[in-house]
Amino acid sequence: MRGLTAAQADDVRQAMHAAERRSGLRFGVFLGEPVGARRHFAERLHAALGEEAGDAVVIFVDVTGRALEIVTGDQARRRLPDSACRLTAMSMATAFSVGDLIGGLLYGIAALAEQATARR
């Protein structure tokens, strides 16, 4: 997949920093093709964050496979239930379906942070 321009990356980076400051969770975004099963790959990406994985939220977007995964660590899950993740994932998928990759990511990061902050 083509990389992000400096402006796009800056937007995503700022959204992630803002989300981390607000929610106290750690965010990671991965765009690419999975190695093996999509969900399993996303969970392994999450586990690769090491000690930070418990508080981490990983957003994995498979643009080629037209699918996305949100993975939350065990501590992040207490504040970010699967139902909230599902709702956010559907909204992100809607944005992606019209070709708005960056817009969908920015919305998703902000929405997840909002949900986590509300349950803080």
Next chain:
Amino acid sequence: MGYVLRSLEILGLREDLSADTPRTGLAGLANEDYVHGVNSAAEILLFLIGVSLGLFVLISLLVMLPGRSAQRRVESGPVWLGGPDRSERGVSTSGLVLADRVAHWADIPEHDWMAAAETAEPGRRVGGASAGW
């Protein structure tokens, strides 16, 4: 008062020097051409404007040329932000403004998230959701 008049004469703003007074410029004693050629206030002003413009052009080139020649390609393959140790990949480091560029002394983590994921074991209590479009 005499000192002021003398200063004006040196700067070329007062031309009525007495005949027996040696004419001096900023560099000291000088001949007639030098005094009239360099010490004219308008010419000094033009000289300063020229130097300023030259410096402006030089500094502009120094700032803009590295940005144009910097790595502008966008890598193909996986892209990530916020990977292990805050690593990033597939993100263009060149930008339209100076603030977007990563300082050359900045320590950019080179962790490979995909390689780390190959050996990582997923946790049992992870949550989340999936969606497609």
